Amino acid sequence: MTAWIAIGVTAVGCYAVKLLGLSLPAARLEHPLVRRLAALVPLALLAALTAVQTFGAEWPVAATRAAGLAAAAVALLLRAPFLVVIGAAVATTAGLRLLTG
Amino acid sequence: MGLSGFAFGVTAAGEGMTVAQACALSLLVFTGASQFALVGALGAGGGVLTAAAGALFLGVRNAFYGLRLSQVLEPPRWVRPFAAQLTIDETAAVALAQPDRRAARIGFTVTGVSLYVLWNLGTLLGALGADALGDPQAYGLDAAGPAVFLALLWPRLREGGTERATALGAVVVAVAGLSLLPAGVPVLVAALAAPLALLVERRRAR
Numbered sequence: 001m002t003a004w005i006a007i008g009v010t011a012v013g014c015y016a017v018k019l020l021g022l023s024l025p026a027a028r029l030e031h032p033l034v035r036r037l038a039a040l041v042p043l044a045l046l047a048a049l050t051a052v053q054t055f056g057a058e059w060p061v062a063a064t065r066a067a068g069l070a071a072a073a074v075a076l077l078l079r080a081p082f083l084v085v086i087g088a089a090v091a092t093t094a095g096l097r098l099l100t101g
Numbered sequence: 102m103g104l105s106g107f108a109f110g111v112t113a114a115g116e117g118m119t120v121a122q123a124c125a126l127s128l129l130v131f132t133g134a135s136q137f138a139l140v141g142a143l144g145a146g147g148g149v150l151t152a153a154a155g156a157l158f159l160g161v162r163n164a165f166y167g168l169r170l171s172q173v174l175e176p177p178r179w180v181r182p183f184a185a186q187l188t189i190d191e192t193a194a195v196a197l198a199q200p201d202r203r204a205a206r207i208g209f210t211v212t213g214v215s216l217y218v219l220w221n222l223g224t225l226l227g228a229l230g231a232d233a234l235g236d237p238q239a240y241g242l243d244a245a246g247p248a249v250f251l252a253l254l255w256p257r258l259r260e261g262g263t264e265r266a267t268a269l270g271a272v273v274v275a276v277a278g279l280s281l282l283p284a285g286v287p288v289l290v291a292a293l294a295a296p297l298a299l300l301v302e303r304r305r306a307r
Contacts, residue, residue, distance in 0.1 A: 002149055003122055009153040010139050011129035014160040018132075019185040021167020022176065033299075035165065040267050040295035042162050045155060046134065046254040047268035048275035048291030053141050054247045056279055061238065068244030069251060076255045086108050089248035094241030 060100070068093035105249070106220035109136055110227020112246050115237030116144025120228040127224040131217060132189050134253055135159045138288075141246050147285025155288050166193035173197060173205050187213030263302045270294030 054065045068089035075088040106127060113123035118140055126136050135156035142152035167188050173196060176184045187209070196209035231237060257264050271291040278287030 003118060003143055004125075006139060006143055006149045006153050007122060007125055007129070009149065010126070010135065010156045013153065013157040014130050014132055014135055014163070015186060017157065017160050018163045018167055018188045019182065021164030022171045022181050022185050022188060024164075024168060024171075037295060037299060038162060038165050040263070040299060041292050042134070042159050043254055043257050043264060044267050044271035044292045044295040045138070045159050045288060046250045046257075047271040047294075048288040049138055049141060049155070050247045050250040050254065051272040051275045052145070052279060052288055053243075053250070055276055056145050056284075057243075061243070064241070065244045065247060068241060069247050072244075072248040072251050076252060082105060082252055083108070085252045086105075086245050086248045089244040090241040092241070093244035094239070097239065097241065 064093045064096045064100075067096050105133065106223025107227040107230075108223075108245055108249060109133065109140075109220075110224040110229070111231040111237070111242055112137060112227075112249070113140045113224070114228045114231035115242045115245070116140040118143075118228070120225070120232060123224055123228040124221065127221045130156070130160075131186055131220065132160050132163060133220075134250070137246055137249055142285045142288070145284045148283070151283070151285030151289060155285060158289070158292060162190075163188050166190070169193065170196055170209070173199075173202065174209060175202065184209070184213075187217065189213075189216070191216055263298050266301065267294050267298040270298060 050069070054069050055062050057065065071092035072085050072089040075085040080088070109127065110123050113126065113136075114120070118126075123140075126139065130136050130139075138159055139152055139156040142155055147155075167185065170184070170188060170193060174184070192209050192213045195212040196205045199205040199208050231242065234240060237243060254268060258268060271294040274294060275287045275291040278290055281287075282290065
């Protein structure tokens with residue numbers, strides 16, 4: 001049930017934000033400082049989410065996830081397509097778990 | 102994007118969402134990063150409000166796309182509620198790259214509708230597939246979420262020092278907060294890295 005409430009709140013909120021952008025007069029949010037901040041906040045959230053979802057677990061689980069993340073970073077450095085990046089992370093994590101049982 | 106919808110379906114199932122919940126998110130929320138953030142926060146035991154707040158903050162960028170798009174597309178009033186749901190990274194990128202209004206409208210609509218269909222089909226297949234597999238951790242599927250976030254933020258890291266400082270600061274705050282704060286809260290606190298990095302940038306510019 002909690003999950004459904006969270007889904008409802010997120011759905012309404014995310015839609016409202018989208019509609020607000022399309023409906024507001026442009027001058028309102030065009031201040032350079034506001035735009036700069038609006039670009040940086042998602043970046044901070046994404047970085048924090050990456051860290052939390054990697055390390056927010058018990059030691060062996062977190063360590064194998066971190067290895068998967070490192071594999072994803074290598075794939076990104078090699079300019080691999082999105083799905084190859086995700087695949088590299090999943091395969092590395094699964095492989096290490098198989099090996100260390 | 103159909104395939105990343107697949108990744109979302111798999112991740113959502115891995116974080117304990119039912120197939121119906123994963124599909125409801127893709128149908129109703131339809132903005133990838135927010136969806137991944139929500140299922141991740143709920144899966145980690147975060148509260149409803151902290152989980153939804155993280156997803157909402159990530160969705161705020163769509164409002165800025167909307168501002169630019171309303172000038173370029175000039176959608177009639179009755180179209181706005183539909184156009185709003187399709188206002189995401191990809192449709193904004195396509196529409197804003199077009200030379201004139203007609204091309205922008207076509208680009209926005211075609212990209213939006215096809216991505217909506219693909220994203221939702223992908224989610225359904227991913228969630229059904231992950232459900233059939235069983236324990237997601239055995240297949241390393243819990244590594245997909247962090248890898249998606251890294252892939253999303255990667256191009257931004259090349260933009261400049263303030264971007265890299267923001268990301269680094271957010272990681273430090275989030276990791277430090279992991280053992281100190283309730284689930285979901287460290288991510289929200291880490292958002293403060295953005296105004297802080299901006300403050301430092303302004304000081305230096307002077």
